[in-house]
Amino acid sequence: MVFESLYRSLDLPKNASVPDFVLRKIPGDQTEDKELIFPSPFWTRAQAKSLTLADIRDGAYGMATELLAPDVEGGPWEKNDVGLFVTENQYDYLLVSLGLMQIGAIPALLNPQYKGVELEDIMHKVHPRAMFVSVATFPAVEDAVKSYAAKGDKKPVIYVFDQVHERNIYRLLIDPGKKRRANGDNSLEKVKIDPITQTAVYCFSSGTSGPPKVVCLSHFNLIANVVQITVALGGRVNKPRFDDANWFDQPIGPPQDGINEFHLSILPQFHCYGLLTAIATLFTGTPCVVFSKFDVKNFFIAVEKYKVTFMFVVPPILLALASSPLAAEYDLGSIKSFASGAATLSKELCDLVRERRGIPVTDGYGMTEMSPIISLQTTRDIESGRLNVGRLVPNTDARVIDLSTGKDVGEDVPGELWLRGPQLMLGYLDNNEANEKSFSPSPADMNHFFNTGDIVSIDKDGFVTIHDRVKDIIKFNGYQVSASELEGLAQKNEYVLQAAVAGVVDHSNAVHNELPWAFVVSNEKGQDVPEEKRTKSLLTLVNSRVPGYKKLRGVTWLNALPTSSAGKILKRELRSMVKI
Numbered sequence: 001m002v003f004e005s006l007y008r009s010l011d012l013p014k015n016a017s018v019p020d021f022v023l024r025k026i027p028g029d030q031t032e033d034k035e036l037i038f039p040s041p042f043w044t045r046a047q048a049k050s051l052t053l054a055d056i057r058d059g060a061y062g063m064a065t066e067l068l069a070p071d072v073e074g075g076p077w078e079k080n081d082v083g084l085f086v087t088e089n090q091y092d093y094l095l096v097s098l099g100l101m102q103i104g105a106i107p108a109l110l111n112p113q114y115k116g117v118e119l120e121d122i123m124h125k126v127h128p129r130a131m132f133v134s135v136a137t138f139p140a141v142e143d144a145v146k147s148y149a150a151k152g153d154k155k156p157v158i159y160v161f162d163q164v165h166e167r168n169i170y171r172l173l174i175d176p177g178k179k180r181r182a183n184g185d186n187s188l189e190k191v192k193i194d195p196i197t198q199t200a201v202y203c204f205s206s207g208t209s210g211p212p213k214v215v216c217l218s219h220f221n222l223i224a225n226v227v228q229i230t231v232a233l234g235g236r237v238n239k240p241r242f243d244d245a246n247w248f249d250q251p252i253g254p255p256q257d258g259i260n261e262f263h264l265s266i267l268p269q270f271h272c273y274g275l276l277t278a279i280a281t282l283f284t285g286t287p288c289v290v291f292s293k294f295d296v297k298n299f300f301i302a303v304e305k306y307k308v309t310f311m312f313v314v315p316p317i318l319l320a321l322a323s324s325p326l327a328a329e330y331d332l333g334s335i336k337s338f339a340s341g342a343a344t345l346s347k348e349l350c351d352l353v354r355e356r357r358g359i360p361v362t363d364g365y366g367m368t369e370m371s372p373i374i375s376l377q378t379t380r381d382i383e384s385g386r387l388n389v390g391r392l393v394p395n396t397d398a399r400v401i402d403l404s405t406g407k408d409v410g411e412d413v414p415g416e417l418w419l420r421g422p423q424l425m426l427g428y429l430d431n432n433e434a435n436e437k438s439f440s441p442s443p444a445d446m447n448h449f450f451n452t453g454d455i456v457s458i459d460k461d462g463f464v465t466i467h468d469r470v471k472d473i474i475k476f477n478g479y480q481v482s483a484s485e486l487e488g489l490a491q492k493n494e495y496v497l498q499a500a501v502a503g504v505v506d507h508s509n510a511v512h513n514e515l516p517w518a519f520v521v522s523n524e525k526g527q528d529v530p531e532e533k534r535t536k537s538l539l540t541l542v543n544s545r546v547p548g549y550k551k552l553r554g555v556t557w558l559n560a561l562p563t564s565s566a567g568k569i570l571k572r573e574l575r576s577m578v579k580i
Contacts, residue, residue: 001408006252006462007394011245012227012422017193017219018200019064019098022226022282023057026242031285038289039091041305042298045134047163048091053282056095059174061188063099066177068187073157073172077129079104079193082202084128085270086119086137088112090161091290093269094278096132096169101200101219104193105129108202108214109270115140123148123156125214125429126202130157135165195219199426203272203368214429215368217272224422225371226280228393230256232376236310236337237261237284252391254378262334263288264302264311272372273342277312296320300330307334314342314567315349316560318361319498322352335359337379341366342567344466344484346498347387348491365389365464369438369450371423375464388463396421399449400458403470414467417456418449425450455482472571474503474514481516481550483571489542490518490552495526495534500561502571504554504578515553518542519574521560531557554578 013021025032032054039048051059067077083100085093085107097107108126110119112134123144133141138160149155159169181188200219204212227247230240234254238261240247248256263281265288267274281288289306291298294317302308313321318340321327338353341364350361360379366372377390392398399408400415409415418440427443428434439448455468467484474481483501490499498521503514518538526534535555543551556577562570 001399001410003392003398003400003458003462005392005394005396007231007391008250010227010231010247010394012220012224012395013244014196014220016223017101017195017198018222018279019060019102021219021223022279023053023060023098024242025057029053029241029285031241034285034287036281036285036287037091037094038287038306040289040291040298040302042295042301043091043292045090045162045292051092051095053285056098056282058178059092059095060098060102062176062178062181063096063169063174064102064177064191065180065185065188066173067099067103067105068191069177069180069185074129077103077105080199081105081129082108082126083130083132084108084110084123084126084156085132086110086112086114086141087132087134087161088136089265089269089274089290089292090134092161093290094275094282096161097201097275099174102188103191104198106199106202107132108204109272109275110204111268111270112137115144119144120148122204122212124153125212127153128156130159132159132161132169135160135162138165138167193219195223197426201272201275202429203270203275205368213431213434215272216426216429217371218426221371221423221425222276222279224395225276225373225393226283228395228421228423229276229280229373229376230284232373232378232390232393233280233339234258234378235261236339237263237280238286240284250394254380258284258286261286261309262306264299264306264308265290266294266299266317267312267314271342272368273312273366276372294320296324297326300324300326300332303332303335304330309334309336310339311335312339312341314563315340315345316563316567318345318349318353322349322356327357332357332359337362339364339376344487344569346491348497350382363389365466367452369425370419370421371425373423374419381463388459388465390464391462392464393421393423396423397449398458398464400456403455411460412457414455414457416470417452417454417464419452420447420449472502474501474516476503476513476516476549481514483516486516486518486542486546486550486552489545490520490538493538493541495522495529495537497521497523497526498561500569500571500574501552502574504575504580506580508580515580516550517574517578518552518555519561519577520555520557522557 035050037051100107160167199216203215235258238258338361345363362377364376375390399418435443453470468482472483486501500519504517506513562573
């Protein structure tokens with residue numbers, strides 16, 4: 001059984017690159033000279049300034065032109081040359097990414113915490129022609145580049161975002177390229193890109209369940225997902241700058257009636273989630289203030305200063321916003337809603353934000369391999385009390401597969417989610433084994449589905465509910481134990497704010513069973529209660545409600561759950577905290 005999106009199918013553009021699509025000139029476009037990207041007022045980078053759509057277009061096209069020049073450092077760039085980004089958020093991160101995409105080169109977006117051997121390993125996977133870095137990451141990148149080149153690989157050029165650095169990207173690429181264009185250089189117009197097959201960006205899987213894999217997303221993948229997410233967001237973005245095929249005339253979903261919207265970007269730009277939402281900002285002409293890193297006080301100041309209406313967040317940020325006593329000092333009344341993603345959103349946290357800040361939080365679901373958005377809730381969904389991650393975005397098909405039989409199941413029956421749609425990646429770079437395991441029936445079949453490893457159910461109204469991860473299923477004495485089931489029970493304890501359950505390997509015997517173990521953050525009430533009493537209360541609550549093989553074998557109390565930059569709870573790190 002194939003579950004189809006209940007949104008009307010979209011006729012998506014197949015003949016434009018990402019830069020050509022989002023930077024399109026439109027007669028009478030009022031957003032052309034409107035400031036769209038604002039650096040945070042707390043930005044420490046010198047010469048930071050706001051950018052209009054025209055600024056971004058001129059900068060991206062100028063950079064692209066310079067990369068094609070015969071005298072550019074290292075020689076002219078070619079299609080599929082790679083620029084590896086190793087930097088914290090930058091207000092012009094998207095501008096530089098679009099400059100590479102415009103010539104068929106590929107930005108590879110990496111977590112800036114990578115350094116040393118880990119960074120070298122990534123370099124050997126993507127073979128970068130250049131590194132795009134910040135002053136903060138420059139020393140570690142320079143060391144990695146030297147080591148990489150010493151092993152016989154071609155030494156990448158390093159460019160720095162910060163204008164005060166001698167290797168700054170404006171002096172070396174953007175400004176010279178703009179001069180070339182002003183003097184009649186039309187080399188950029190000769191570049192031809194097939195949006196369907198040309199990789200636009202390399203993103204990296206989280207690595208929380210093995211070595212990082214390089215995800216290849218095409219120009220068409222990203223454009224499709226930008227239109228899909230804009231349909232599902234409705235009025236949480238400004239009315240799109242153009243609508244080529246009545247994309248937003250939908251029988252379901254929110255109306256496309258946003259005006260005077262203003263976003264705040266705190267998602268890591270190296271993550272596909274951050275990249276996609278940044279592109280959507282240009283498509284809809286929605287102004288956005290970009291933070292290099294999250295700071296709760298500066299966040300409150302920016303919301304009040306810019307009258308921020310909406311932002312994409314991850315659960316740890318929501319917890320900080322709900323818990324901070326500083327909130328009372330600022331006017332946060334402009335915020336209409338938050339959209340949470342990248343990690344499981346608990347009902348308790350959602351309710352806490354609503355209770356303390358009066359702001360609704362919608363949930364969503366995505367993964368890098370899907371560019372990344374798969375489904376989104378609307379505020380109407382949460383007002384109706386639905387506990388799910390929303391409906392599939394347009395043009396997205398799903399199958400739900402019984403793990404024991406390999407057969408499709410029907411409505412409301414949990415199984416592994418398989419997906420296909422225009423936003424599905426081209427595949428993993430140079431990793432045939434992973435591609436064979438990830439696609440069904442096979443990568444060669446044009447109608448293949450991607451095997452997500454998530455356990456979900458889909459109801460008659462098309463709403464997706466996530467039950468578990470296949471990888472998060474704990475094996476105890478041959479029985480399968482659902483981590484999310486135990487997490488849901490633990491969240492009900494009177495002393496618990498956040499809970500995660502992982503399988504801790506028992507090394508005391510040869511069986512090496514995985515023991516269900518809770519890792520818990522106390523709420524305010526629990527902080528005044530002895531740990532022994534909290535633990536007893538939690539174990540009694542959970543273990544009295546499950547059969548013997550599902551019982552928690554232990555509890556560890558933490559100040560915070562470890563998360564990746566994308567907000568995912570790092571269960572591998574949790575498991576390492578307990579040795580048995």
